Amino acid sequence: MTEAFEPKITAFVCNWCTYAGADLTGTSRIKYQSNVRVLRLPCTGRIDFMLLAKAFARGSDGVIVSGCHPNDCHYTSGNYHARRRWMIYRNLMDFMGIDTRRVTFSWVSAAEGARWAELVNEVTTTVRALGPYTEYKELALTGVE
Amino acid sequence: MSRIGVFTCHCGENIGATVDCAKVAERTRNVPGVVHSVDYKYMCSDPGQSMIKDAIKEHGLTGVVVAACSPRMHEPTFRSAVEEAGLNPYLCEMANLREHCSWVHEKNDATTDKAADLIRVMVEKVKHNTPLHPIRVPVTKRALVLGGGIAGIQAALDIANSGHKVVLVEKSPSIGGHMSQLSETFPTLDCSQCILTPRMVEAARHPNITLMTYAELEKLEGFIGNFKATIRKKARQVDEKLCTGCGMCITKCPQKKIPDEFNEGLGKRSAIYVPFPQAVPNKPVIDKANCTFYKSGKCKVCEKMCPTGAIRFDQQDELVTLDVGAIVLATGFKVMRTDKFPEYGFGKYADVIDGLQFERLASASGPTLGVMKRPSDGKEPETVVFVACSGSRDRAKGVPYCSKICCMYTAKHAMLYKHKMHHGKAYVFYMDIRSGGKDYDEFVRRAIEEDDVKYIRGRVSRIYEEDGQLIVKGADTLLGGEPVEIKADMVVLATAVQAQDGSEELAQRLHVSYDPYHFFAESHPKLKPVETNTAGIFLAGACQAPRDIPETVAQASGAAAKVASLFSKDELTREPVVAVVNRLPAPTFSYCVGCFLCQSACPYQAIEAEEIRGRDGTLIKTLAKVNAGLCQGCGTCVSTCRTKAIDIQGFSNEQIFAELMTL
Ligand SMILES: Cc1cc2nc3c(=O)[nH]c(=O)nc-3n(C[C@H](O)[C@H](O)[C@H](O)COP(=O)(O)OP(=O)(O)OC[C@H]3O[C@@H](n4cnc5c(N)ncnc54)[C@H](O)[C@@H]3O)c2cc1C
Ligand code: SF4
Numbered sequence: 001m002t003e004a005f006e007p008k009i010t011a012f013v014c015n016w017c018t019y020a021g022a023d024l025t026g027t028s029r030i031k032y033q034s035n036v037r038v039l040r041l042p043c044t045g046r047i048d049f050m051l052l053a054k055a056f057a058r059g060s061d062g063v064i065v066s067g068c069h070p071n072d073c074h075y076t077s078g079n080y081h082a083r084r085r086w087m088i089y090r091n092l093m094d095f096m097g098i099d100t101r102r103v104t105f106s107w108v109s110a111a112e113g114a115r116w117a118e119l120v121n122e123v124t125t126t127v128r129a130l131g132p133y134t135e136y137k138e139l140a141l142t143g144v145e
Numbered sequence: 146m147s148r149i150g151v152f153t154c155h156c157g158e159n160i161g162a163t164v165d166c167a168k169v170a171e172r173t174r175n176v177p178g179v180v181h182s183v184d185y186k187y188m189c190s191d192p193g194q195s196m197i198k199d200a201i202k203e204h205g206l207t208g209v210v211v212a213a214c215s216p217r218m219h220e221p222t223f224r225s226a227v228e229e230a231g232l233n234p235y236l237c238e239m240a241n242l243r244e245h246c247s248w249v250h251e252k253n254d255a256t257t258d259k260a261a262d263l264i265r266v267m268v269e270k271v272k273h274n275t276p277l278h279p280i281r282v283p284v285t286k287r288a289l290v291l292g293g294g295i296a297g298i299q300a301a302l303d304i305a306n307s308g309h310k311v312v313l314v315e316k317s318p319s320i321g322g323h324m325s326q327l328s329e330t331f332p333t334l335d336c337s338q339c340i341l342t343p344r345m346v347e348a349a350r351h352p353n354i355t356l357m358t359y360a361e362l363e364k365l366e367g368f369i370g371n372f373k374a375t376i377r378k379k380a381r382q383v384d385e386k387l388c389t390g391c392g393m394c395i396t397k398c399p400q401k402k403i404p405d406e407f408n409e410g411l412g413k414r415s416a417i418y419v420p421f422p423q424a425v426p427n428k429p430v431i432d433k434a435n436c437t438f439y440k441s442g443k444c445k446v447c448e449k450m451c452p453t454g455a456i457r458f459d460q461q462d463e464l465v466t467l468d469v470g471a472i473v474l475a476t477g478f479k480v481m482r483t484d485k486f487p488e489y490g491f492g493k494y495a496d497v498i499d500g501l502q503f504e505r506l507a508s509a510s511g512p513t514l515g516v517m518k519r520p521s522d523g524k525e526p527e528t529v530v531f532v533a534c535s536g537s538r539d540r541a542k543g544v545p546y547c548s549k550i551c552c553m554y555t556a557k558h559a560m561l562y563k564h565k566m567h568h569g570k571a572y573v574f575y576m577d578i579r580s581g582g583k584d585y586d587e588f589v590r591r592a593i594e595e596d597d598v599k600y601i602r603g604r605v606s607r608i609y610e611e612d613g614q615l616i617v618k619g620a621d622t623l624l625g626g627e628p629v630e631i632k633a634d635m636v637v638l639a640t641a642v643q644a645q646d647g648s649e650e651l652a653q654r655l656h657v658s659y660d661p662y663h664f665f666a667e668s669h670p671k672l673k674p675v676e677t678n679t680a681g682i683f684l685a686g687a688c689q690a691p692r693d694i695p696e697t698v699a700q701a702s703g704a705a706a707k708v709a710s711l712f713s714k715d716e717l718t719r720e721p722v723v724a725v726v727n728r729l730p731a732p733t734f735s736y737c738v739g740c741f742l743c744q745s746a747c748p749y750q751a752i753e754a755e756e757i758r759g760r761d762g763t764l765i766k767t768l769a770k771v772n773a774g775l776c777q778g779c780g781t782c783v784s785t786c787r788t789k790a791i792d793i794q795g796f797s798n799e800q801i802f803a804e805l806m807t808l
């Protein structure tokens with residue numbers, strides 16, 4: 001691993017909890033690593049496997065998926081659908097040979113500004129240690145891209 | 146071809162001090178599709194907004210990206226500016242340079258790079274944005290109120306007084322709820338009937354209110370502004386139009402020994418009966434389970450007695466459908482009936498009663514006409530023990546929450562008892578006294594100081610009978626847990642307030658959520674306390690949580706105000722961020738295979754089946770269709786659909802993949 005490696009982290013977050021939580025991190029001026037790029041979606045229920053796979057194919061070294069805590073979903077149950085899906089997806093990823101350590105599922109509420117900073121820092125540090133994720137990119141390029 | 150304008154804001158120093166805005170604007174100029182890129186100190190100011198409007202006209206922009214603060218802050222501001230310049234507001238997006246970049250990172254190249262990235266992502270999204278139009282839904286200006294306790298009555302009156310029609314549906318034969326059973330009410334000790342009965346009559350007489358008693362909601366379809374409710378009017382066996390309420394039928398009914406629900410089993414009623422003398426409407430019902438005719442095929446005495454010929458043995462349940470625009474849920478509570486406490490002997494010893502039974506004993510209209518007589522032998526109880534928290538705050542056997550009203554009504558009960566029997570002794574076992582409320586603590590102090598009610602802090606462990614005498618065993622924790630034993634003539638348990646029976650099924654029928662204890666759940670505990678998660682359905686009273694009368698009435702008026710403001714417009718407009726099932730290009734063509742996985746995933750029941758038929762009327766296929774009125778735009782359906790036939794406007798696959806492709 002080269003010393004200069006800075007991982008690219010893509011975060012898929014819901015509009016109501018984690019996006020608002022990340023806004024709060026800003027308003028509270030809590031600093032965190034700048035490697036993350038946030039994509040806003042209405043609900044974690046909207047986030048499907050394709051998006052994650054695509055993020056890796058496009059060169060993300062790590063992916064964060066985060067939404068409302070169980071029971072707090074703005075849409076009642078979107079996050080439960082998401083949670084069920086992740087349980088399957090994790091196995092699927094493993095089977096496909098994707099490194100599951102590169103995907104982090106988490107919950108950050110609109111009140112957890114500090115938690116968002118922590119999460120991003122943790123993931124950035126982990127992924128930095130794992131190094132660049134070239135395997136999946138190569139795999140994707142041989143496919144139907 | 147896209148012609149995108151990008152406007153990078155310094156937000157004074159907020160962005161400008163950390164991000165090199167000029168450089169970002171410069172770099173953005175080279176992004177394909179961008180024809181105009183500038184930076185400015187305050188984009189949200191009037192001159193800033195004018196810059197955007199002018200640029201739209203001057204450069205013929207087809208999309209706008211404002212790189213400034215969080216879209217949760219100023220998206221509406223910029224979207225309306227864009228609209229004023231003649232561009233569809235949904236062709237404007239924001240890149241969040243402040244909360245997600247300048248405020249959280251140090252000033253360096255990486256931060257400026259990130260800012261430029263965030264902008265590129267949004268430029269890519271905007272290129273794939275399409276004009277969207279707010280969804281308009283018509284509003285039926287008639288409300289349905291479920292439950293005719295004080296909550297439902299208050300809500301119905303307020304809505305009716307704001308000039309709108311209301312249907313008040315009550316499952317029992319009369320409105321009034323639990324409040325009609327109370328004797329006097331804390332903290333003023335005014336007679337419950339005296340303040341409630343005029344309200345009941347007003348509700349029945351109001352030209353805007355239709356009362357449907359002995360009726361229940363059978364089915365609910367539709368969405369905010371446009372619900373269709375099916376109500377089952379149970380057969381009373383009495384023609385309400387003909388009946389004058391004279392009560393002749395009741396006098397000769399041979400079944401006279403049926404335990405009376407209104408008096409909590411302390412009194413008796415006949416098979417044809419009116420629940421209580423002030424009932425509204427004052428029309429009897431036949432209790433078929435106990436009626437001699439329904440049991441043996443002979444009797445019909447009431448029919449012979451009735452001077453107007455109102456008795457109808459052949460009357461059947463009737464289903465009525467109503468179009469309503471909003472619903473207020475006010476179905477109230479029940480008290481824990483506690484076979485769960487064998488150690489307290491409830492149900493075993495006649496003189497161990499609960500709070501509602503005590504209300505009936507103390508009430509001037511009750512079975513003893515307000516004279517203190519214990520149930521077993523009618524003797525005046527010389528010593529009465531009141532046990533607070535019977536089942537409340539008891540994780541092991543009861544419910545973990547505080548029932549909120551019992552501290553107050555227990556003080557009231559002890560006081561009412563002392564007022565009637567000055568020489569009698571009243572003891573209260575309690576864990577804490579929770580008397581938060583206007584004049585509430587003063588009320589409890591009055592019971593202790595003026596009426597000499599003895600308060601003992603500690604739980605009761607056992608109540609049993611010895612030689613015809615009730616023995617209450619407990620401990621006084623203020624005296625270091627010293628055991629206490631009181632010989633009592635009567636014991637009153639302040640049993641826990643619980644959700645109404647059947648509230649879970651009702652919640653499912655209405656698609657509202659409920660908490661672990663089956664009380665209906667509000668949309669937000671602080672900012673949306675009367676809303677449910679289903680738009681157009683509101684909450685009032687004890688169906689949401691244990692609640693006293695003042696709070697119930699305030700919340701009912703709150704729910705009514707929400708309904709009135711909903712009805713103040715002829716149409717509702719909603720954000721068009723909703724799902725759509727594609728139809729390309731011929732109307733019968735769609736990727737949708739009709740598997741309806743989306744339907745099972747949708748939390749709002751927003752997905753319907755649509756039959757596609759040929760010219761001759763033969764069914765070609767059944768496709769999913771989104772009801773834009775019900776859809777809230779979560780997008781769960783999109784990730785569930787395996788053929789990607791369903792998509793969500795504003796967050797379409799195309800848009801999100803476009804964003805991803807720039808990473
Ligand atoms: C022993 C006792 C003493 C109390 N004393 C006081 C006091 O002194 N002061 C005070 O402020 N508060 C007192 N309270 C509290 C008071 O009773 C409540 O605050 C009040 O009754 C709540 O009104 P509600 O309309 O929400 O519920 P309820 O009174 O329970 O009314 C609900 C109504 O809805 C009907 N219903 C239920 N399900 C359905 C359905 N599916 N469809 C149609 N209708 C339905 C019920 O039949 C009922 O008529 C006391 C409570 C108890 C138990
Ligand atoms: S006798 Fe007839 S009119 Fe009188 S209360 Fe009974 S049903 Fe009504």
Ligand code: SF4
Pocket residue numbers: 723724746747748749750751752771775776777778779780781782783793
């Ligand atoms: S977006 Fe959500 S609410 Fe709308 S149809 Fe899809 S699952 Fe239902």
